Amino acid sequence: MTVLTRLWLRIHQPRVISVLYFLIYLCLASGGLLALLDPPASLAGQIGTAAMSTLSALLTFGGIVGAFAALPGIWWLERTAVLSIGLASALYAIIIFTLHATTPGNRLLQLSFVATVALMQIVRWHRIRVRPYDPDRVPPTV
Structure with a gap:
């Protein structure tokens, strides 16, 4: 058995979903980190550097924690990532909507991606709120 095969078999089932979420989390962590290092001037000028830093930190934290948790299937840790990214995206969506309503220009495309x-x-969150993909798990009754 090759090293790649052994590594692949260590990834939590379903493996394709775990790998895709790992890549999603890496993208989000990268975006958050880049925004922390060099905040977008158009947005930071509108909402302030403290708000932009908070949003970027939430995204970076969630992305790093999620990437760490996705491949081995550490569902309880990934919930922290989901909450952090969810909060960051909700804040960002509110900011985009507010800017769309109060400044000239159309920001609805950007808003649709963030939403x-x-x-x-x-x-x-729904998939990992309890132990996911566990064949022995008793399904929730609610």
Whole structure:
């Protein structure tokens, strides 16, 4: 058995979903870190550097924790990542909507992508709120 095969078999089932979420978390962590290092001037100028730093820190933290938890399937830790990213995306969506309503220009495309990230975090929360993919798990009755 090759090293790659052994590594692949150590990834939590379903492996494709775990790998895709790992990549999603890496993208979010990268975006958050880059925004921490060099905040977008158009946004930071509107909401302030403290708010931009908070949003970026939530995204970076969630992305790092999620990437760490996704491959081995550490569901209880991934919940922290989902909450952090969900909060960051909800705050960002509110900021975008406010800017759309109060400044010239159309920000609805940007808002739709951010809202999609927020909705996907709700989907992920639902999948991991209890031990996911466990064949011995008793399904919730509610």
